[in-house]
Amino acid sequence: MAQAGRPVLVMGVSAVGKSTVAKGLAARLGGVYVDADDHHPEENVAAMRRGEPLTDAMRWGWLDRLAEVAQATQPFAVIACSALRRAYRDRLRERIGEFPIVYLHGDYDLLRARMEAREDHYMPVSLLDSQFALLEPPAPEERAIELSVAPSPEEVLDRAEALIAPRLQGGPEGSGQAHPRRKQ
Numbered sequence: 001m002a003q004a005g006r007p008v009l010v011m012g013v014s015a016v017g018k019s020t021v022a023k024g025l026a027a028r029l030g031g032v033y034v035d036a037d038d039h040h041p042e043e044n045v046a047a048m049r050r051g052e053p054l055t056d057a058m059r060w061g062w063l064d065r066l067a068e069v070a071q072a073t074q075p076f077a078v079i080a081c082s083a084l085r086r087a088y089r090d091r092l093r094e095r096i097g098e099f100p101i102v103y104l105h106g107d108y109d110l111l112r113a114r115m116e117a118r119e120d121h122y123m124p125v126s127l128l129d130s131q132f133a134l135l136e137p138p139a140p141e142e143r144a145i146e147l148s149v150a151p152s153p154e155e156v157l158d159r160a161e162a163l164i165a166p167r168l169q170g171g172p173e174g175s176g177q178a179h180p181r182r183k184q
Contacts, residue, residue: 007034007070007096008164011083011138012104013131015114016149017156021104022080024157029168032073036081039065053130056087063088067095076168084134089142100167101144102160103137110150 008031010022019035026033040048044058070077070092083089089101112128138144145163149156 006168007073007077007079007099008102008168009083009089009092009099010078010080010102010104010160011089011144012106012149013082013084013111013135014128015111016104016106017153018080018082018104020153021102021157021160022078025102025160025164026078028157028161029078029165031076031078034066034069034073034077034079036062036066036079036083039069048127051127053127053134056085059088060091063091064095067092070096070099082131084131084136086136086139086142089138100164101138101142102164103144103146104149104156105137105146106149108132 008022008025008029010018010025012018019033022035023033025031040062044054044062047054047058066079066081070079083092083101093099108128115128138146145160147156147159147163151159
């Protein structure tokens with residue numbers, strides 16, 4: 001069982017499967033799924049619908065709200081959030097402390113095809129380029145679990161669960177001890 005209140009962040013650009021993996025981890029590990037997109041102010045959603053990338057100024061309040069939700073979620077939140085830049089992840093850390101990260105990444109063409117197949121999602125395919133341009137993969141000291149989304153969603157989820165569970169149980173992977181980012 002995870003330490004009470006300690007969230008897990010599942011991050012990456014649009015269409016990597018953040019929601020799928022975060023929902024699966026929450027169900028398997030006894031956490032609560034939190035979709036960061038549900039906490040955007042309406043003006044942010046409207047900008048994205050128009051194909052306008054969000055500015056940092058537009059993100060700060062959203063990240064602060066997300067941190068509040070994460071802190072209030074018991075036993076712990078499994079958050080699906082792009083968290084593309086180090087500054088965004090640092091903003092969350094400033095408010096909620098350290099948390100494990102699952103960084104999902106994939107080939108541009110694969111993700112573009114996934115976005116084109118989506119229905120009823122406000123994020124247009126045109127914003128994928130800006131997401132890749134903004135992306136700052138987690139640095140080694142962030143101790144993220146890095147997973148390719150080329151395998152099936154079930155395989156990605158199985159691997160994420162196997163690697164994140166020890167960190168949630170407070171073992172060496174869950175301690176504050178530094179270790180290299182795992183690349184899978």
